[in-house]
Amino acid sequence: MHPTLLERLQQQRGYRLxxxxxxxxxxxxxxxxxxxxxxxxxxxEAMLPEISRATVYSTLQQFVDMGQLLELSLDGRSRRYxxxxxxxxxxxxxxxxxxxxDVAHNVxxxxxxxxxxxxSAQIIYRGRCTDCA
Amino acid sequence: MHPTLLERLQQQRGYRLxxxxxxxxxxxxxxxxxxxxxxxxxxxEAMLPEISRATVYSTLQQFVDMGQLLELSLDGRSRRYxxxxxxxxxxxxxxxxxxxxDVAHNVxxxxxxxxxxxxSAQIIYRGRCTDCA
DNA sequence: CCGTGGTTTGGACTTTGTCCAAAGTCGGAC
DNA sequence: GTCCGACTTTGGACAAAGTCCAAACCACGG
Numbered sequence: 508m509h510p511t512l513l514e515r516l517q518q519q520r521g522y523r524l525x526x527x528x529x530x531x532x533x534x535x536x537x538x539x540x541x542x543x544x545x546x547x548x549x550x551x552e553a554m555l556p557e558i559s560r561a562t563v564y565s566t567l568q569q570f571v572d573m574g575q576l577l578e579l580s581l582d583g584r585s586r587r588y589x590x591x592x593x594x595x596x597x598x599x600x601x602x603x604x605x606x607x608x609d610v611a612h613n614v615x616x617x618x619x620x621x622x623x624x625x626x627s628a629q630i631i632y633r634g635r636c637t638d639c640a
Numbered sequence: 641m642h643p644t645l646l647e648r649l650q651q652q653r654g655y656r657l658x659x660x661x662x663x664x665x666x667x668x669x670x671x672x673x674x675x676x677x678x679x680x681x682x683x684x685e686a687m688l689p690e691i692s693r694a695t696v697y698s699t700l701q702q703f704v705d706m707g708q709l710l711e712l713s714l715d716g717r718s719r720r721y722x723x724x725x726x727x728x729x730x731x732x733x734x735x736x737x738x739x740x741x742d743v744a745h746n747v748x749x750x751x752x753x754x755x756x757x758x759x760s761a762q763i764i765y766r767g768r769c770t771d772c773a
Numbered sequence: 774c775c776g777t778g779g780t781t782t783g784g785a786c787t788t789t790g791t792c793c794a795a796a797g798t799c800g801g802a803c
Numbered sequence: 804g805t806c807c808g809a810c811t812t813t814g815g816a817c818a819a820a821g822t823c824c825a826a827a828c829c830a831c832g833g
Contacts, residue, residue, distance in 0.1 A: 523799075525811070545789075559813045564790065583711065583719035584821075585789060599756060610756070623732060623743070625767040634758040656830080658780070678820075692782045697821065717790075718820060 511536055512590040515575050522573075530555045531566045532590075541579060541587040541598075541607040581607060581631060597630040603639040644669055645723040648708050655706075663688045664699045665723075674712065674720040674731075674740040714740060714764065730763040736772040 513532040516524055534550040535542065542550075548563045567588055570576035577589040581600055587607065589598075595612045610632060634640075646665040649657055667683040668675065675683075681696045700721055703709035710722040714733055720740060722731075728745045743765060767773075 523810070525798090527812070543789085557813085559815095561791085561793095561814075562812055565812090578716070580713045580716035583713035583716070586716035599758070602759065608756075622770045622773060623741075623765070623767055624773045625732070625765050626735065627766045629764045629766075631762045631764070632756070632758050633760045633762075634756055637755045640755060640757045656779070658829095660781070676820085690782085692784095694783080694822085694824095695781055698781090 509591075509593050512570070512575060516570075519573065519575075526555060527551075527558050527562050528566050530558065531563060532570075535576065535588055535590045538591070539607075539609055541589055543585045543587055545585070547588065579607075579629075597632065599632040599634060599636060601636040601639055602633055603635050606636055608636050642724075642726050645703070645708060649703075652706065652708075659688060660684075660691050660695050661699050663691065664696060665703075668709065668721055668723040671724070672742055674722050676718045676720055678718075680721065712740075712762075730765065732765040732767060732769060734769040734772055735766055736768050739769055741769050 512535055513529065516522070516528070516532055530551045531547060533554070534547050544564055544567055547567065548558075548560055551558050551563055567576065567578075571578045571588075575590075575592065577592055579587040579589060579598060581587060581598070589609075591609065597610045597612055599608045599610050600606075601608065610630075645668055646662065649655075649661070649665055663684045664680060666687070667680050677697055677700055680700065681691075681693055684691050684696055700709065700711075704711045704721075708723075708725065710725055712720040712722060712731060714720060714731070722742075724742070730743045730745055732741045732743050733739075734741065743763075
């Protein structure tokens, strides 16, 4: 099994793993979990009532900047966060239940030619998930 | 050349092509244009000052529902609209200038297996555009 | 010319995210 | 053990983006 987000954070040096950061990391953990920042906030409040919105937002941003958390823009309305960075994968949005599902990364990131410098490619599929199909 | 958004809308039956809808369509038209709803609103106001925000938002949504306009979720904050639906293509976000660029669709939409029913695949590349690279 | 249904309007409202100054907390130096 | 400085958190105000709704408007068929 791959190390969890929390375990990966514990390896980071020069970085205080405060109670707030631990709670945010714990809330995010899980297979096929793609929470919004506000969902993270409410679940974090259940574990640590005095945590503030600003902390959750900035902590999420830090995890993303550290490369330990994936930020997804799926609906143009909110951002979702995926703690599973390894192995790389893509996402399916079910047109029926609106759920977000991990999809195996079984395709080489296609090059786009034309002198562009591609750093990463993210694929968003739309269709029906296994439950709805 | 492919028909423009406005030309395609004129073909639609059972649909009133009002002044407001025509203005929205005209504003969107263009190569490599990826406007946000508020950008569409300000440009539409220049042509038709009494147009309202609600109309622009609902008109954009209608065009998307008709399949005549592509909605992009690139930054989790706002939505952008692309009138060029044919030929299909993908998008690059330049990490340097933050611009959005069309990228040729030169890759077969990969299947994702596992009994999923894929309807469409959208690829978002991150990297540097030809100007910045 | 009237009624009907689709369309637009303005404005209030919600959601999501950002910013900032003040307060709190941790770890190392001494 | 205590103190200092740097890092972290907090609450609240603010901003941006989008939604909702009742009333007004308008176009067309009858």
